[in-house]
Amino acid sequence: MPGTPAISQTALTTEPDSNPKPKKNICCACPETRKLRDECIIEHGESACTKWIEAHKQCLRAEGFNVL
Numbered sequence: 001m002p003g004t005p006a007i008s009q010t011a012l013t014t015e016p017d018s019n020p021k022p023k024k025n026i027c028c029a030c031p032e033t034r035k036l037r038d039e040c041i042i043e044h045g046e047s048a049c050t051k052w053i054e055a056h057k058q059c060l061r062a063e064g065f066n067v068l
Helices: 003-014 031-044 050-062
Strands: none
Touching: 031 050
16 A cells, blocks of 8 residues: 555645634634633623633634634
8 A cells, every 4th residue: 555655645735734724613613712701701891801802813713713
């Protein structure tokens, strides 16, 4: 099976690292930070939760979503 390693190497090198495509829907990504963000907003209001909002956005970006 000499062709198998070449296929694996090609598959690994063809996906660009700078713009990875999301592997799941945005609603299913980052459940931990989403929960913390939502609980904070409910209890304290959006303006008091920028730390958790930004943490969730960063997590979504790491998953490959384009979040402003």
